[in-house]
Amino acid sequence: MKTNTLLLVSGIASAFYAFFLLAAPTFFLELHGLTTDAIGLLFIRTTGALSIGYALLGLLGCKTKSEDGLKLAIHTNLGGWVAMFFVMLFAKFTLQFNSFIFIDLGFCALFSILFLTKAIAKK
Numbered sequence: 001m002k003t004n005t006l007l008l009v010s011g012i013a014s015a016f017y018a019f020f021l022l023a024a025p026t027f028f029l030e031l032h033g034l035t036t037d038a039i040g041l042l043f044i045r046t047t048g049a050l051s052i053g054y055a056l057l058g059l060l061g062c063k064t065k066s067e068d069g070l071k072l073a074i075h076t077n078l079g080g081w082v083a084m085f086f087v088m089l090f091a092k093f094t095l096q097f098n099s100f101i102f103i104d105l106g107f108c109a110l111f112s113i114l115f116l117t118k119a120i121a122k123k
Helices: 003-023 025-031 038-061 067-094 101-120
Strands: none
Touching: 003 025, 003 038, 003 067, 003 101, 025 038, 038 067, 067 101
């Protein structure tokens, strides 16, 4: 997969998460089998705001022409997806999430592997 295409798809996936985390945080949590209070909803919305940053990084990074800019976008996305994978994996084993979190883990693992292959690939 081309680097620009990967950044675009990652940006769209991040925008998808941002939309649900900001627009319907209660639905997102109930979908995963969780209920929360006002503080938890604020935290979920904060995570949604962070997802907007990654969405912009992916959507605007795919238009970058410089090699250094693409490397930076690749490494930043790699760090974000890997961190998200480990946080969700930790959450699966410590909290009462239902099996729907495996879809999130799959997305995170997929993007982590794709960005890792781009990060270690030689041009």
